[in-house]
Amino acid sequence: MAVLACLIVDQDRRAQWLRGVLDLCVLGLLARGDSYGYELAQSLQTAGLGAIQGGTLYPVLLRLQRSGLVTAYWREGGGGPARKYYRISAAGLAVVADAAGQWAAFAGGVGAILQERTAR
Amino acid sequence: MRHEIWLAALSEELRRHGVGPDLAGHVVAEAAGHLRDSGEPPLRAFGPPDAYAAAVADSVGGPAVRAASGPVRLRAVDIVKRYGKRTVLSGVSLTVHAGQVAAVVGANGSGKSTFLRICAGLVGAASGRVEVHGTLGYCPQSGGTADFLRAEEHFALIGAGRGVSRQAAARAGARQAAALNWTPNDAHARHLSGGTRQKLNLVLAGLGDPDVLLLDEPYQGFDGGTYLDFWHEVWRWRDAGRSVVVVTHLLNQLDRVDVVLDLSASATGVAA
Numbered sequence: 519m520a521v522l523a524c525l526i527v528d529q530d531r532r533a534q535w536l537r538g539v540l541d542l543c544v545l546g547l548l549a550r551g552d553s554y555g556y557e558l559a560q561s562l563q564t565a566g567l568g569a570i571q572g573g574t575l576y577p578v579l580l581r582l583q584r585s586g587l588v589t590a591y592w593r594e595g596g597g598g599p600a601r602k603y604y605r606i607s608a609a610g611l612a613v614v615a616d617a618a619g620q621w622a623a624f625a626g627g628v629g630a631i632l633q634e635r636t637a638r
Numbered sequence: 639m640r641h642e643i644w645l646a647a648l649s650e651e652l653r654r655h656g657v658g659p660d661l662a663g664h665v666v667a668e669a670a671g672h673l674r675d676s677g678e679p680p681l682r683a684f685g686p687p688d689a690y691a692a693a694v695a696d697s698v699g700g701p702a703v704r705a706a707s708g709p710v711r712l713r714a715v716d717i718v719k720r721y722g723k724r725t726v727l728s729g730v731s732l733t734v735h736a737g738q739v740a741a742v743v744g745a746n747g748s749g750k751s752t753f754l755r756i757c758a759g760l761v762g763a764a765s766g767r768v769e770v771h772g773t774l775g776y777c778p779q780s781g782g783t784a785d786f787l788r789a790e791e792h793f794a795l796i797g798a799g800r801g802v803s804r805q806a807a808a809r810a811g812a813r814q815a816a817a818l819n820w821t822p823n824d825a826h827a828r829h830l831s832g833g834t835r836q837k838l839n840l841v842l843a844g845l846g847d848p849d850v851l852l853l854d855e856p857y858q859g860f861d862g863g864t865y866l867d868f869w870h871e872v873w874r875w876r877d878a879g880r881s882v883v884v885v886t887h888l889l890n891q892l893d894r895v896d897v898v899l900d901l902s903a904s905a906t907g908v909a910a
Contacts, residue, residue: 554671555668555671555672556671556672556675556676559672559676571682571683571684571685572669572672572673572676572678572683572684573683573684573685573689573690573693576665576668576669576672576694577693577694577696577697578697580665580694580697580698581697584697584698598671598674599667599670599671599674600667601668601671602664602667602668602671
């Protein structure tokens with residue numbers, strides 16, 4: 519029971535972390551090249567962020583599109599119907615560059631505190 | 639749930655949440671692609687259609703707030719109203735241009751309905767001035783329907799007062815009713831539920847396409863879906879260049895209206 523509670527708390531915390539960085543991760547992936555929703559979800563999973571549901575991912579993409587950080591276009595798939603591809607804008611690239619430095623400092627701070635605690 | 643059923647429901651919910659047809663088409667096509675690629679059941683990938691539609695509507699934001707660009711349709715200046723010794727409105731002003739939606743908010747007893755009735759010319763004010771440039775439609779909070787008339791007879795009656803022929807009024811009424819998810823039948827108004835009577839009231843307010851629509855909490859008794867349909871109609875009226883004033887105590891639409899008149903702020907003049 520206690521183990522289960524721990525698991526739930528862990529998942530909860532993970533979900534909260536993800537909420538804070540999902541848009542940046544999506545931007546970071548798009549900085550490597552244009553992509554579409556399902557492919558982005560797979561890349562996020564491969565990167566170790568877990569399974570991101572469509573219901574979470576697409577609203578993030580819409581917000582990025584609305585704020586001008588990405589643009590979208592439809593491209594015919596190989597034999598299948600068209601897919602909506604996303605491309606990062608210059609403003610989006612600037613955000614990724616900014617966030618990379620900020621995140622490194624933030625994660626470094628958190629890491630230093632946590633490691634200090636376990637080293638005692 | 640089969641994909642097609644879920645996607646059709648999503649389409650309908652996006653419309654209800656005021657997402658335009660072009661964007662809605664893209665959202666549905668993208669979701670269909672995702673379901674095809676991932677092979678996941680829609681409920682697991684996206685959740686219930688109404689919740690996903692709400693998330694989409696949230697992400698794209700409401701219709702953009704409009705700057706005052708059209709001509710002034712309604713101008714109320716320094717309206718003062720007293721009931722006996724109690725001052726209900728102490729110098730309230732509101733200007734609404736064509737293509738704008740104004741919300742009148744405030745606590746119970748702050749004079750929201752009184753203000754609207756003064757704008758409609760149904761109640762006199764102690765001082766102040768109201769200008770209406772164009773035709774006027776008014777939807778009361780309740781009442782306003784005739785117990786022994788059918789919906790279509792209401793359409794004909796109100797239409798006649800606005801110079802609309804019986805057939806045209808019946809057509810316009812049926813169209814407007816359908817937008818509120820209501821198909822009028824032969825029942826007398828006294829046999830309609832409270833929510834349906836309010837739908838009738840709302841349809842009557844819009845008959846003949848008045849330039850100014852004054853709506854006094856017209857959605858009482860509406861279910862959640864119809865409430866969204868109601869706001870959808872408000873955006874449609876706005877896009878058609880009408881001026882809409884809505885009295886409301888529900889604040890979740892306020893970031894999507896153009897003008898907010900908060901009568902709580904003027905409550906200093908109200909006796910405690």
